[in-house]
Amino acid sequence: FYRPPCFSTMTPSPHLTCFLWIFRLSPSVLQGFICAAANEMETERFQQLAKAMKQKNVKLGEDQVSPHRVTLNGIPKDLDNYPKDMLLFLSPSDYAGTGSCQQYFSNIGEANIDLLPRDSPQRKQLLVEALACLEIPGTLVSEENAEILGHLVCDLGEEYIRSSSGSLLPQLNECESFVPSQEEAIRNVLSSGSTPFGPPSKWSASTLNELSGLFRLFDRDILQKIPQVCYKRASCCFLTCPRCECECPADKTITEEVVNDELMPIYYTPEELQACLQGVTLVEHLEQMANYAFTDQQLAVLKKKLDELYPSGYPEKIIPNLGAISSLVTINDIKKWNITSAATLAVLLSNEPPNEQVISWQLSAYLFIWISKGRRDASFYLPKSSLFCRMANSLDPSACPQSTKDILYPKAKQAFSDQRNQFPAYYNLIKPYLSGAPGEDLRALSKDNVNMDIGTFMSLKIDSVLNLTADDIKGLLGLNLQDLKKQQDNSPVKDWIRQQRQSELDxxxxxxxxxxxxxYISIPPKIESMKYMAFGFHQLLYCMS
Structure with missing residues (x-):
């Protein structure tokens, strides 16, 4: 945690000192950094700081790219000097003083659009305005316009993908994820042979290299048409094998006898396992093979085989048999699981991977997924360490039912209590759990200049919000107070407004x-809060069996 000399009594201009100090830092230090003096800087100094972030090419989070401070005294005429990500929260009309709408959307295309949720109205509106700006009335997008749209191409519907044939492929190749309809459209376009790459039967290794970002979408029909030599070499390279000779040697065929030999790990290199082991064979003998003395590199191959076989998540029946492979599963893997049996949960909790740190977060992840799926309360098992809370942050506590959020918040508060007086560090840690916070805790935060974003505010419990005064909310939202007006017709803002005197609102x-x-006198409505009852582990097993 870096504390710059922002308020040194030895300097006549502390804000300038802070700015110059920050400017000398490396991007890795600046990433996630918030100067303690930033909120008190003059607008001009704050703008200089933002420009420094652009020059340093710092990757910023959503709460760091808000344009409120930059535009406090009007829209600057040199927006190109600010981080491109900031433009996501502005409009083409805001950019008019800097350049054309085409230039604006060209910058948007290079920004990190994932700072906005895929289904958010703001992100959808950006795409609508981009299509209007580029005068694309139908669903055919030219290569030139596709280059301008950049990352926004990832949000185009399947009709655009089909109509535009191969002109969108370079941008689609960079997308992190797709919806099912987009995936099907991409497969159809690739199979049609109407792209510059031609039909799959004519593809080369270089073609597959250019389409590496879409490789995961290839179905059996496409794979069968790709020349085998080309496919084997390319697929091996995509799997980051040290060498690309992926054919299984004749003397390395994995038979039933080989599988039943506990010395199997010494017979195969990771590359040979990749080439010779069939996913179906692994699943059939998973419980047995997962307990062999494979190296980490070999276990990684086994896990990759399972990932390829079950891209949407492992079926529950194989999860208890993962053995040593479980030490390699990630949070994203576990999020895909649908654990419905308490017996499965019990097995997972009893697993002992060799890495104690892995044990801690994995056990927490299993429990988190369990309760977030609406299962019986598992609060009895939630670790008391802050590791659980940091891990749960990655798992998105907002997906949990309110009763679970009510459990998570006090545990997070306890876990981060040692940083209670360190801002903004404490607020950034506790923020994902505030949807379970009581009114008195929100009132305390309102005195700490946290500048809560409106999205977090809208996720707060209604009964907690109703306990806040106008001054409390002003303190909570700070620079984001104006956003309250936009949500006046939505709960919990509308509920809070109805309970306030108009003079206070004014x-x-x-x-x-x-x-x-x-x-007039108002009688507040009775807010019922559902409480989870704690179950012992034997009760949990009994109730879910």
């Missing part, structure tokens, strides 16, 4: 209406 200066006129 003090916020947002033009909020619907409060209680002076002289």
């Amino acid at each position: 003090k916020l200066g947002l033009g909020l209406t619907g409060g209680i006129p002076d002289g």
Whole structure:
């Protein structure tokens, strides 16, 4: 945790000192960094800081690219000097003083659009405005326009992918994920042979290299048409094998006898396992093979075989048999699992991978997935260490039912209690769990200049929000207070407005209406809070069996 000399009493201009100090830092240090003086900087100094972030090519988070401070005194005329990600939160009209809408969307195409949720209205509107700007009335997108759209191509519907044939492939190749309809459209386009690459039967290793980002979408029909020599060499390279000779040697064929030999690990290199072991064979003998003395590199091959066989997540029946392979599963792997049996959970909790750190987060992950799927309460088992809370952050606690959030918040608060007086560090840690926070804790945060974003505010419990005063909310939202107006028709904002005196609402200066006129008395509604009852482990097994 870096604390810059922002308020050194030895310097006449602490804000400038902070800025110059930050400018000398490397991008790796600047990433995620928030200067303690940033919120008190003059707008001009803050703008200089933002430009420094652009020059350093720092990867910023959503809460770091908000344009509120940069645009406080009006839209700058040199927006190209600011981080491209900031433009995601502005509009083409805001950019008009800097350049054309084509230039604006060209920058947007290079920005990290995943800072906006895929289904968010803001992200959808960006695509609509981009298509209008480029005057694309139908579903045919030219290569030139595809280059301008950049990452926005990842949001185009399947009709655009089909109509545009191969012109979108370079951009689609860079996308992190697709919806099923997009995947099917991409496969159809690739199979049609109408792209510059021609039909799959004519593809070369270099073709597969250019399409490496789409390799995971190839179905059996496409794979069977690709020349085998080309496919084997390319697929091996995609799997990052040290060498690309992927044919299984004749004397390395894996038979039933080989599988039943516990010395199997010494007979095969990781590359030979990759070439010779069939996924079906692994699944049939998983319980046995997962307990052989494979090296980490060999175990990685086994896991990759399972990943290829079950891209949507392992079926529950094989999860208890993962053995040593379980030490390699990631949080994203576990998120795909659908654990429905308490017996399976019991087996997972009893597994003992060799790495103690892996044990800690994996056990936490198993429990987190269990309760987030609406299973019986597992709070009895939740680790008390902050490791669980940091891990759960990656698993998105917002997906949990409210009763689970009510469990997670006090545990997170306890886990991070040693950093309670360190801001913004404490707020960034506790933020994912605030949807389970009581009103008194939110009131305490309102005094710490946390500048809560409106998305986090909208996720708060209604009964907690109703306990807040206008001053509390002003303190919580800080620079983001204006966003409250946009949510006045949505819960919990509308519920809170109805419980406030209009005179108090007027003090916020947002033009909020619907409060209680002076002289009237309001009887607040009764808010029922569901509480989870704690079960012992034997009770959990009994209830879910």
